Amino acid sequence: MPVTEAGRSASGPLPPAACGRIDAALARPAAQQPQWPDRRAVAEVRDVLATAPPITTPVEVDRLRRRLAAVARGDAFLAQGGDCAETFASNTPEHLGANLRTLLRMSTVLGHAARVPVVTVGRIAGQFAKPRSKTTDAHGLPVYRGDIVNAAAPDPRLRVPDPRRMLRAYANSRAAMRLIRMLRRAGAAEIFASHECLLLDYERTMLRPAGSDGRLYNLSSHFLWIGERTRELDGAHIAFAELMANPIGIKLGPTATAQQVLEYLERLDPHREPGRVTLITRLGHQHVEQVLPGLVETVAASGHQVVWQCDPMHGNTHESTTGFKTRHFDRILAEVRSFFAVHRALGTYPGGIHLELTGEPVTECVGGALHVSDHDLRGCYSTACDPRLNHRQVMELAVRIARILRS
Ligand SMILES: O=C[C@H](O)[C@H](O)COP(=O)(O)O
Ligand SMILES: C=C(OP(=O)(O)O)C(=O)O
Numbered sequence: 001m002p003v004t005e006a007g008r009s010a011s012g013p014l015p016p017a018a019c020g021r022i023d024a025a026l027a028r029p030a031a032q033q034p035q036w037p038d039r040r041a042v043a044e045v046r047d048v049l050a051t052a053p054p055i056t057t058p059v060e061v062d063r064l065r066r067r068l069a070a071v072a073r074g075d076a077f078l079a080q081g082g083d084c085a086e087t088f089a090s091n092t093p094e095h096l097g098a099n100l101r102t103l104l105r106m107s108t109v110l111g112h113a114a115r116v117p118v119v120t121v122g123r124i125a126g127q128f129a130k131p132r133s134k135t136t137d138a139h140g141l142p143v144y145r146g147d148i149v150n151a152a153a154p155d156p157r158l159r160v161p162d163p164r165r166m167l168r169a170y171a172n173s174r175a176a177m178r179l180i181r182m183l184r185r186a187g188a189a190e191i192f193a194s195h196e197c198l199l200l201d202y203e204r205t206m207l208r209p210a211g212s213d214g215r216l217y218n219l220s221s222h223f224l225w226i227g228e229r230t231r232e233l234d235g236a237h238i239a240f241a242e243l244m245a246n247p248i249g250i251k252l253g254p255t256a257t258a259q260q261v262l263e264y265l266e267r268l269d270p271h272r273e274p275g276r277v278t279l280i281t282r283l284g285h286q287h288v289e290q291v292l293p294g295l296v297e298t299v300a301a302s303g304h305q306v307v308w309q310c311d312p313m314h315g316n317t318h319e320s321t322t323g324f325k326t327r328h329f330d331r332i333l334a335e336v337r338s339f340f341a342v343h344r345a346l347g348t349y350p351g352g353i354h355l356e357l358t359g360e361p362v363t364e365c366v367g368g369a370l371h372v373s374d375h376d377l378r379g380c381y382s383t384a385c386d387p388r389l390n391h392r393q394v395m396e397l398a399v400r401i402a403r404i405l406r407s
């Protein structure tokens, strides 16, 4: 094994051929990566993580693959949600428990209405890396990129990307996964973990070969998605996703084209496995009827059996009159409605929903039955990145979606 950084990176349990494929994928341009001040420290952390026990297991990932195949066929519904950005400080049994309870209650409501099993997936146990729209914040400091990279506190020293944070993210993810498994043993429904496949120096260390064919599983989680800001076809993230055996999501914003989507599917789903790819549309309520039909028709004609999932959060963000990043309940609901309407009109299956939520009584999104106003936002605005629906707003939305599912 060469002692170059690339060689070190792929050391540990991986065979040399796999190292070469990973290095080739990651030699492509990678958007939204931190400027680590010390690459040697990154290599040292990567070496530790590459031989550490992974967060999930191939058996669990395969189970989710089967569940998502059922969603793609129209025999199950996917309910996914959790924090926009998990933090080390909020990685407590109380916070995780509150989020999971809210998510599971949403799943129960949707399951009753849809009359199919619900596959429940948390944005949890590893959702620590954030893509950002600017490189600096309102104070002129380097932007916060998630606890796995730097600290949210507006202190220039703490905003310097610190690779040792990847070790903390790993330890926090393991602890959260332990809690999820404990809840499962205690009788809670089956819950899978997911996060954005963003920070490539971390994600590459969690690849492990498994099965008779030695496919590479990314055992940092069960389900990973590629974000709207990193889905370039010639970029590192899509090439990295091609190597992974896990089910993969791709966020699609309003500029996504049918041609791009076809290329994602050819690359990520060459064997045409139902549910291998989840297309997560986050178009903005005003764009759905314009943009979604073309994408859906093209995919249907291609024969790939994908999961269509609606993320009604990320296309509907605005700044409140009181200066907070927020989302209005009505616009979130409007995107969900249009998503179902388009799929119904085309005879395709609206397979799931993807929310940023918390079980905590936060005031981050406006509207809903409690009429959270722009002025109420300062009451309990605690997100580390994007505004989340609180428990009441999630349940209200779940009831509205249930009505759509029944109609
Ligand atoms: O979670 C999503 C993105 O990280 C977020 O929407 C980007 O937000 P920003 O515009 O505050 O950087
Ligand atoms: C960054 C996110 O979304 P998107 O890539 O769709 O903007 C997210 O899910 O937090």
Ligand SMILES: [Mn+2]
Binding pocket: 084, 085, 314, 356, 385, 386
């Ligand atoms: Mn977000």
